[in-house]
Amino acid sequence: MKKLINILKKVPGLNATGRRLYRTFVYLRNLLLYRVIYRRRKLSIPIDSILVGQQSGYPLKEWVEKTGEYERVSLPVRDSPYTAFLRDIAADEARLTDEVFLRNHSYFRMASIALRHAEHFMGARTENEIFRIMRDFFDFYRSAEGGNQDPKLLSRRGHSSPETPIILDKIKYSNNYEVVDGHHRIAAAAIRGQNRIRAVIARERTSFLQDLVLSGRQTHGDRELYQPLPQPEVRDWPAVRRCRDRLKMMEEFFRQERIEPKGLTLLDCSCSYGWFLQQFKRCDLTVIGIDRDPVPVRIGQIAYGLSPEEIIEQDLVDFLKQESGSYDIVLFLSLLHHFAIGQEKGDPAAILNRLDEITEKALFLDTGQNHEQWWREKLPEWDDEFIIGMLRRHTSFGKIVKLGEDRDNTGTYRDQYRRSLFACLR
Numbered sequence: 001m002k003k004l005i006n007i008l009k010k011v012p013g014l015n016a017t018g019r020r021l022y023r024t025f026v027y028l029r030n031l032l033l034y035r036v037i038y039r040r041r042k043l044s045i046p047i048d049s050i051l052v053g054q055q056s057g058y059p060l061k062e063w064v065e066k067t068g069e070y071e072r073v074s075l076p077v078r079d080s081p082y083t084a085f086l087r088d089i090a091a092d093e094a095r096l097t098d099e100v101f102l103r104n105h106s107y108f109r110m111a112s113i114a115l116r117h118a119e120h121f122m123g124a125r126t127e128n129e130i131f132r133i134m135r136d137f138f139d140f141y142r143s144a145e146g147g148n149q150d151p152k153l154l155s156r157r158g159h160s161s162p163e164t165p166i167i168l169d170k171i172k173y174s175n176n177y178e179v180v181d182g183h184h185r186i187a188a189a190a191i192r193g194q195n196r197i198r199a200v201i202a203r204e205r206t207s208f209l210q211d212l213v214l215s216g217r218q219t220h221g222d223r224e225l226y227q228p229l230p231q232p233e234v235r236d237w238p239a240v241r242r243c244r245d246r247l248k249m250m251e252e253f254f255r256q257e258r259i260e261p262k263g264l265t266l267l268d269c270s271c272s273y274g275w276f277l278q279q280f281k282r283c284d285l286t287v288i289g290i291d292r293d294p295v296p297v298r299i300g301q302i303a304y305g306l307s308p309e310e311i312i313e314q315d316l317v318d319f320l321k322q323e324s325g326s327y328d329i330v331l332f333l334s335l336l337h338h339f340a341i342g343q344e345k346g347d348p349a350a351i352l353n354r355l356d357e358i359t360e361k362a363l364f365l366d367t368g369q370n371h372e373q374w375w376r377e378k379l380p381e382w383d384d385e386f387i388i389g390m391l392r393r394h395t396s397f398g399k400i401v402k403l404g405e406d407r408d409n410t411g412t413y414r415d416q417y418r419r420s421l422f423a424c425l426r
Contacts, residue, residue: 042198047190050077053179056118061208067117070302074209074231081106082187089138141188166199171207174233207233216295227275229303243275249403253423264328270335274300274311290319317346320354330359337368341378349394356395363424373415384420397424
């Protein structure tokens with residue numbers, strides 16, 4: 001067959017004829033799909049529920065794996081570079097001729113990533129052609145004023161043909177959608193004040209972030225989060241550890257002890273997604289989190305924007321052995337019991353001694369306790385008094401206090417958690 005194709009390629013005029021036939025086939029296919037079949041399948045979709053999707057023909061997951069463009073994950077179209085560009089130019093149309101402004105815009109950076117990894121962006125192959133695409137996009141948006149939107153302004157170079165519908169994928173376990181085709185048209189509609197847009201739903205599937213969460217060892221493939229995540233398609237998933245209750249206790253402790261956290265350093269041992277890292281980073285602390293599982297580390301980089309220097313994939317025991325520095329604040333949450341029952345290699349007393357050595361101001365610790373169904377038989381002595389006694393024997397902190405109990409003992413976990421949070425202060 002290959003030999004026959006190669007022979008036919010050499011027949012004069014056949015290539016040109018083949019291209020014409022192919023273009024005719026594509027036109028007829030699109031006519032049938034988009035004007036007959038898909039027209040009947042269009043639904044009215046809230047724009048606020050639509051997330052950015054594929055780029056340069058690559059599905060979002062493949063694109064992120066290829067480029068590392070994590071900022072594209074779980075990003076609402078309303079908050080995307082597409083809408084930001086229209087909003088910024090509409091505020092001052094003189095910017096459309098300001099190449100310095102255009103080059104520094106998030107839309108240009110997005111296009112440059114596509115140019116670098118896919119060798120084109122919407123047909124543009126140079127920076128000057130990206131500028132042209134940007135101006136065409138704004139012209140398309142402006143053409144809608146007075147109801148005279150000209151789809152040819154958007155379709156003539158690298159965009160979908162005018163008769164193509166906006167195509168979305170439905171994201172499972174959520175009320176969200178992901179763009180397959182139509183980012184520019186959705187963005188233009190959003191900036192014009194539309195709340196809904198008609199689109200075809202191609203299929204239903206999980207999102208890139210959902211797949212990551214479901215692959216994590218901490219939640220065993222269940223549709224739940226270990227720590228809260230703000231992304232739209234997982235925001236309503238139940239969280240095993242609510243986290244905010246323990247953060248509130250820590251903040252109240254700082255106030256009572258007149259400790260100003262701003263400017264301090266913090267280490268979160270086995271940080272999972274990095275929820276506490278993000279919260280303390282907002283308070284201007286320098287944060288570092290350690291977790292040996294690559295999945296939550298990657299989720300932290302994507303969901304919270306934590307850098308590779310802020311959330312590190314490493315075995316905690318190895319880190320503690322190698323670490324020569326110290327930290328003002330150390331979090332050691334829900335870990336100590338794993339060493340006591342042999343799930344992790346290490347002696348609890350030696351671990352506490354090492355935490356004592358690297359903590360300058362305050363250590364916050366909670367652990368599995370004997371009132372939990374999981375640990376009732378394996379840790380029969382581990383009540384508040386026992387844990388405080390361990391801390392006194394194996395650390396040199398002058399003050400050890402119980403701050404309160406978490407509220408994670410709900411639903412499936414009603415017989416678990418309700419662990420005491422202890423603060424250890426110099």
